[in-house]
Amino acid sequence: MNREFSNTDLSKPLQVLLTLAAFAFVLTAFVFPYRIDWFDSKSYFYLPLELFVFGLALLVPGRVGRSLRAVLTIVLAAGVIFRIADISAFQVFSRPFNPVFDSYLLADGFHFLTTTFGLVAAIAAAFALVILAVGILLASYFSLRRLQAVLASTPRVSARVVVAGLVVWVIASSLGWPRASRYFYDQLAMHVSNTVVSIKDFSEFKILVEVDAYANVPGDSLFTGLQGKDVLVVFVESYGRTLLDKQEYSDQFRPYLTASSKTLEASGFQSRSAFLTSPTVGGISWLAHGTALSGLWIDSQVRYDSLMMSQRPSLVRLFQRAGWRTVGVMPAISLAWPEGDYFGYEQLYTAPELNYQGAPYNYVTMPDQFTLAQFQKYELAQAQRQPIMAELALVSSHAPWTPVPTLRDWSEIGDGSEFTEEANSGDAAEVVWQSRDRVLQQFRECIEYVLSTISSFAQTFGDDDLVILVIGDHQPMPYVTDNTDNRDVLVHLIAKDPAVMDAVAHWQWTPGMLPANDAPVWRMDEVRDRFIQAFSP
Numbered sequence: 441m442n443r444e445f446s447n448t449d450l451s452k453p454l455q456v457l458l459t460l461a462a463f464a465f466v467l468t469a470f471v472f473p474y475r476i477d478w479f480d481s482k483s484y485f486y487l488p489l490e491l492f493v494f495g496l497a498l499l500v501p502g503r504v505g506r507s508l509r510a511v512l513t514i515v516l517a518a519g520v521i522f523r524i525a526d527i528s529a530f531q532v533f534s535r536p537f538n539p540v541f542d543s544y545l546l547a548d549g550f551h552f553l554t555t556t557f558g559l560v561a562a563i564a565a566a567f568a569l570v571i572l573a574v575g576i577l578l579a580s581y582f583s584l585r586r587l588q589a590v591l592a593s594t595p596r597v598s599a600r601v602v603v604a605g606l607v608v609w610v611i612a613s614s615l616g617w618p619r620a621s622r623y624f625y626d627q628l629a630m631h632v633s634n635t636v637v638s639i640k641d642f643s644e645f646k647i648l649v650e651v652d653a654y655a656n657v658p659g660d661s662l663f664t665g666l667q668g669k670d671v672l673v674v675f676v677e678s679y680g681r682t683l684l685d686k687q688e689y690s691d692q693f694r695p696y697l698t699a700s701s702k703t704l705e706a707s708g709f710q711s712r713s714a715f716l717t718s719p720t721v722g723g724i725s726w727l728a729h730g731t732a733l734s735g736l737w738i739d740s741q742v743r744y745d746s747l748m749m750s751q752r753p754s755l756v757r758l759f760q761r762a763g764w765r766t767v768g769v770m771p772a773i774s775l776a777w778p779e780g781d782y783f784g785y786e787q788l789y790t791a792p793e794l795n796y797q798g799a800p801y802n803y804v805t806m807p808d809q810f811t812l813a814q815f816q817k818y819e820l821a822q823a824q825r826q827p828i829m830a831e832l833a834l835v836s837s838h839a840p841w842t843p844v845p846t847l848r849d850w851s852e853i854g855d856g857s858e859f860t861e862e863a864n865s866g867d868a869a870e871v872v873w874q875s876r877d878r879v880l881q882q883f884r885e886c887i888e889y890v891l892s893t894i895s896s897f898a899q900t901f902g903d904d905d906l907v908i909l910v911i912g913d914h915q916p917m918p919y920v921t922d923n924t925d926n927r928d929v930l931v932h933l934i935a936k937d938p939a940v941m942d943a944v945a946h947w948q949w950t951p952g953m954l955p956a957n958d959a960p961v962w963r964m965d966e967v968r969d970r971f972i973q974a975f976s977p
Contacts, residue, residue, distance in 0.1 A: 474526035679912025701952035757784030
């Protein structure tokens with residue numbers, strides 16, 4: 441007997457245990473779902489086609505059989521790794537993992553862990569991923585080796601059983617029995633298909649990105665309805681519709697928005713609100729920024745990279761063409777950011793330029809009130825200046841939502857050191873995240889802080905020439921939305937000048953900060969062109 445198959449005496453308890461463990465691993469690989477919320481007591485009650493196909497391949501003897509086993513080992517390990525990657529992607533982004541679009545997420549995840557939990561924790565997590573991948577490969581190898589040995593010990597009986605099982609599967613499947621599955625194959629085929637489609641999409645998008653009706657429109661024909669006004673496009677992290685739809689939030693958040701409307705009105709500001717459908721969920725905020733400002737649907741890193749290399753004018757660059765000073769304020773960016781060249785900022789303030797001297801709020805580099813105070817100081821407070829168009833990407837509502845900042849009197853804002861005590865207060869992220877109820881509460885409180893900061897900024901520093909477009913970048917991660925498929929975010933337009941609201945009356949947005957349940961829902965890639973059309977008659 442081949443020495444590889446010599447240690448398969450099923451009369452010994454240890455050998456039986458090893459065989460059962462190998463079978464359980466392979467069966468699990470074939471049936472476990474790619475979303476945590478799909479796990480239940482019936483997850484194992486399937487008859488997978490792959491079990492019999494693998495069985496037939498493992499029955500092939502000799503060198504050919506060993507070669508087939510090697511191929512099956514790689515296939516099995518790849519399927520398990522992709523399934524785990526899918527589970528992770530659904531938890532954060534509410535979609536399957538895409539090997540073309542998501543490979544860069546490893547670096548971003550490492551950065552997030554480093555800034556939130558420290559370098560040691562990030563390195564430990566990276567090491568754990570490597571160990572997990574190697575462990576899956578070894579488990580696949582030894583499981584299939586074990587099963588091949590068992591099948592080879594009684595080849596005729598094994599062949600009859602495997603063929604009989606295959607016949608039963610074919611009959612059950614043809615009769616429409618839903619538990620006759622080929623889930624493992626379908627998932628691998630989906631990933632292969634998505635990879636091919638993603639590569640094709642990249643080629644097609646490179647052509648689409650250069651087609652733009654506003655590419656050559658002269659500046660004196662743009663934004664004539666906003667002449668002399670400062671226009672701020674403010675992105676609010678994780679500001680999703682779940683805050684209105686999910687009762688854990690809405691009972692407090694709807695009254696908060698109603699009160700915000702009244703506060704703005706008391707200062708002479710009007711507001712209008714609606715919804716946008718974001719191209720992303722749970723993260724990758726720059727896809728939403730690129731979508732809103734370019735007028736193209738940017739739902740992958742591949743598309744984003746193509747956009748950054750294109751000549752398509754962003755909303756920022758069009759304002760620059762029309763005579764505005766263009767500014768970008770990006771407090772979350774601490775390293776070089778060459779993508780800023782695409783958008784067309786004359787001045788870019790990243791974390792180093794904002795010169796925050798306080799402690800960070802975990803991942804959040806600085807509280808949003810400090811960011812807005814510095815923008816006011818460096819730009820809006822300057823005498824003899826052009827009107828300003830600015831994009832501001834606020835970050836205080838970014839996970840892990842601890843500690844929750846508090847709004848201060850604007851006269852108290854200095855170099856940022858005044859925030860250090862608060863930044864170091866409260867429980868650490870690993871403590872907060874032990875309670876889901878607490879995570880939900882602090883997420884809502886962070887959103888309320890950001891909106892209160894924007895409202896207070898407008899009331900303190902704004903005049904008839906201030907226009908603010910507030911856009912949620914995406915829904916928060918599925919962990920805090922109960923895995924909703926809805927991708928809508930809130931959008932608000934705030935201004936004092938009634939002419940601004942008159943210009944967008946045809947949008948039919950809801951008056952105030954609380955959008956009606958049936959308020960308009962646009963795709964986020966419609967924002968740029970609709971904004972141009974409203975103010976460029």
